[in-house]
Amino acid sequence: MSAELTKYKGVWVFIEQMEGKGAPVSWELLGEGRKLADKLDTYLAGILLGDNVDNLAQEAFAYGADKVFLVASPVLKHYRTQPYAEAIVNLSKKHMPEVILMGATTMGRDLSGTVATKLGTGLTADCTQLDVEEESRYLLQSRPAFGGNIMATIICRHRRPQMATVRPRIMDMPQYEEGRQGELIREDLSLAEEDVAVKVVDYIKEKGKAVYLDKAEIIVAGGRGLGSKENFRLIEQLAEVLGGTVGASRAAVEAGWISADYQVGQTGTTVRPKVYFAIGISGAIQHLVGMQTSDVIVAVNKDPDASIFKVATFGIQGDMFQVLPAMIEQFKKQLVQ
Numbered sequence: 001m002s003a004e005l006t007k008y009k010g011v012w013v014f015i016e017q018m019e020g021k022g023a024p025v026s027w028e029l030l031g032e033g034r035k036l037a038d039k040l041d042t043y044l045a046g047i048l049l050g051d052n053v054d055n056l057a058q059e060a061f062a063y064g065a066d067k068v069f070l071v072a073s074p075v076l077k078h079y080r081t082q083p084y085a086e087a088i089v090n091l092s093k094k095h096m097p098e099v100i101l102m103g104a105t106t107m108g109r110d111l112s113g114t115v116a117t118k119l120g121t122g123l124t125a126d127c128t129q130l131d132v133e134e135e136s137r138y139l140l141q142s143r144p145a146f147g148g149n150i151m152a153t154i155i156c157r158h159r160r161p162q163m164a165t166v167r168p169r170i171m172d173m174p175q176y177e178e179g180r181q182g183e184l185i186r187e188d189l190s191l192a193e194e195d196v197a198v199k200v201v202d203y204i205k206e207k208g209k210a211v212y213l214d215k216a217e218i219i220v221a222g223g224r225g226l227g228s229k230e231n232f233r234l235i236e237q238l239a240e241v242l243g244g245t246v247g248a249s250r251a252a253v254e255a256g257w258i259s260a261d262y263q264v265g266q267t268g269t270t271v272r273p274k275v276y277f278a279i280g281i282s283g284a285i286q287h288l289v290g291m292q293t294s295d296v297i298v299a300v301n302k303d304p305d306a307s308i309f310k311v312a313t314f315g316i317q318g319d320m321f322q323v324l325p326a327m328i329e330q331f332k333k334q335l336v337q
């Protein structure tokens with residue numbers, strides 16, 4: 001490693017917040033960042049931007065941060081790319097972190113690309129696994145590549161910081177350690193409101209039924225094996241009986257049986273429920289990367305060699321049109337008692 005690169009120290013996590021509430025993915029990344037920082041024998045820091053968000057610094061310490069870099073300004077009240085990127089770029093130039101992690105959320109995806117471009121460094125989006133090679137200090141950023149057919153581990157050899165985004169629910173939530181203390185470092189924002197081209201005129205909350213697949217505790221997901229939109233009702237019935245949420249494979253979405261909001265997987269939502277039912281889903285890698293960390297996986301498939309059985313906790317080999325009605329009936333009985 002060049003002498004220049006050895007000047008970079010610390011693992012930083014962007015603490016995403018909206019209206020003063022931290023995004024869970026930021027805490028998940030602090031948990032992961034803690035492991036990386038320990039391996040690199042360096043510190044873990046949160047980057048906190050906003051207006052009146054000091055309370056979140058304490059939360060970041062409780063989730064494992066040693067330091068929090070806080071830039072507080074009314075200009076940062078609502079997310080806008082330019083001032084947020086400016087704040088992180090300036091912090092980064094001054095304090096030279098070795099690693100920056102962000103959630104692969106709408107905000108994180110927008111911000112990370114801008115920051116990486118301005119810092120002239122690399123960025124690996126949507127990582128599903130992170131580690132470090134202790135000797136070289138490379139961040140090992142693994143993610144599905146080539147349409148999900150292989151897992152690639154990507155490194156950033158010559159530029160710093162090493163930047164990666166990770167989707168919500170991929171990493172474990174760390175322990176919350178009440179009262180844990182850290183160092184709060186306040187920095188100023190070099191921008192005034194007049195310098196920001198984009199103005200926030202109003203916030204309009206989305207109306208209608210929002211699908212929170214990533215927060216669901218029970219998901220009943222159906223795939224192409226269902227055969228028709230009418231048959232997909234069986235999936236809805238089982239979800240209803242269990243008080244769960246419906247999910248789907250991309251094949252079911254593409255067949256028009258359900259909207260894309262319900263798609264689980266690489267190009268859908270990453271989920272981590274307590275129980276995931278995979279019904280008539282073969283278990284293509286692009287589906288597995290979105291659900292394989294569920295606590296319990298129950299798979300129903302007529303093909304004994306289906307890949308879904310490799311990740312299933314309980315596998316039921318059989319015709320779903322026999323298995324599903326029986327399950328619905330049994331669960332109804334059990335749950336009514």
Ligand SMILES: Cc1cc2nc3c(=O)[nH]c(=O)nc-3n(C[C@H](O)[C@H](O)[C@H](O)COP(=O)(O)OP(=O)(O)OC[C@H]3O[C@@H](n4cnc5c(N)ncnc54)[C@H](O)[C@@H]3O)c2cc1C
Pocket residue numbers: 147148222223224225226248249250251252263264265266267268269279280281282283284285286287290300301302303306318319320321
């Ligand atoms: C870039 C890229 C991104 C992708 N992203 C995603 C993604 O986010 N999510 C996703 O899901 N896919 C994604 N895919 C598609 C993925 O590769 C698969 O094509 C898809 O997951 C297959 O869906 P499926 O399992 O429902 O269908 P199939 O693979 O066709 O499987 C149907 C299964 O149903 C079983 N079956 C049939 N009849 C019955 C029955 N009566 N009883 C029991 N079992 C039965 C069959 O044995 C079979 O295993 C992506 C692909 C690419 C290239």
